[in-house]
Amino acid sequence: MAPPTSSRQVVLRAGTAEPVRADxxxxxxxxxxxxRPRGTLTESQHKRLLQVRLACPDITRACDLARAFADLVRHQRGHLLLEWIRQAEQDAPKPMKGFAGFLRQDLDAVTAGLTLP
Known part of the structure; x- marks a missing residue:
């Protein structure tokens, strides 16, 4: 009879290995x-983000659009907002498409907020 195990303990058969868990x-x-601006990521963070981007095309597209939007905000480039919205509505993951549609509903006010001091 095998010794009792707790619900968290894994008993492996001889010759088997515990599966590797992805971090x-x-x-x-x-x-x-x-x-975060790219230049502020550590080498390790940059590598991890690259791994995530390679593993998931939706995250890659969301990442590109989020960085472009952050650039619009940081540099007050409201004149580029409509083009950003069009790109997001065309091929972004669903949550980002929703965000773009929300921005479009009040386009004049958002553009002014991204343009005026």
């Missing part, structure tokens, strides 16, 4: 890497 970063961590 998947949290959505919050990925978002923080995406929204």
């Amino acid at each position: 998947i970063p949290s959505p919050r961590k990925i978002t923080s890497w995406i929204m």
Whole structure:
């Protein structure tokens, strides 16, 4: 009779290996890497973000659009907002398409906010 095990303990048969668990970063961590200027990421963070981007095309597209939007905000480039919205509505992941549609609803006010001091 085998010794009792707790619900957390894994008993492996002889000759088997415990599966390798991927160290998947949290959505919050990925978002923080995406929204920070590229030059502020450590080499390790940059490599991890690249791994995530390679693993998921939706994250890659969301990352590119989020960085472009952050650039519009940081540099007050409201004149580029409509083009950003068009790109997001065309091929962004669903949540980002929704955000673009929300911006379009009040385009004049958002453009002014991204343009005026």
